[in-house]
Amino acid sequence: MSQSLSTIESSSRTALVVLAHHRTDSLSAHVAQLAVGRLAAAGYTVDLLDLHAENFDPRMTVADQPDWGDRDKRYSDEAEAHMARILAARVVVVVFPVYWQSTPALLKGWIDRVWNYGFAYGRSKPRLAGKRILWLGLAGATAADEIISGMHQVLEAQLSEGLAYYSGFAHSRVGLLPDAEDQPQSLDSEGNLVIGAAIEGDARAAHYAAFDATAERFVDEFVATELVDA
Ligand SMILES: Cc1cc2nc3c(=O)[nH]c(=O)nc-3n(C[C@H](O)[C@H](O)[C@H](O)COP(=O)(O)O)c2cc1C
Structure with missing residues (x-):
């Protein structure tokens, strides 16, 4: 990487x-x-980071393990390149499927390796201070499932409180998108997974139109907040 992280704005x-x-x-x-x-x-220049397509390896490495005595440690070239991409962005939108009320391993490994000591946290003036982030989590559970509100709280606690605000972000929100499966799933009273009939035809088109509209509304509201505060 050619440019020092401390010079990227x-x-x-x-x-x-x-x-x-x-x-x-x-x-x-x-x-x-x-x-x-x-x-x-809305006028943004967008950098799309497709972690799988870019062969990001979520496994922690010795090179990317924090050294608590050196917040200026130089991490792997891969992690430093990802840090530079975060620094270059005013706003970040992360899209992921909810796995076990959390993030998939691919995203968790990106957080662990890239949101590192001295970069994301550990400085009196965090390098990520003032940035904004939207987490769009797709969930297989239906919107009517009572598990959804707890899932939202868990994700906000992990991603907004535990990560974004800890790293100096000015704004973080989890936009939870239930109904990501076209065969509604639920557990019966004995714990069996009940998979409903696939939605078809006009109902299917309406289902995904509503899903897309919710996703776009989350992004539009996020952008509107950014522009008001800019
Ligand atoms: C390993 C795994 C764990 C999952 N855990 C949950 C979960 O905790 N809650 C939920 O609502 N859906 C869960 N799902 C369903 C996914 O969220 C759903 O399949 C996905 O959002 C569909 O979008 P996609 O086509 O982008 O994968 C899980 C799926 C897998 C494969």
């Missing part, structure tokens, strides 16, 4: 969209494209 209309999914035909990939479209329409 984001200009006002720059965005990083991070996609954490292993399939190019996933609903998550589709939502990432919607986010890119909405941000571009």
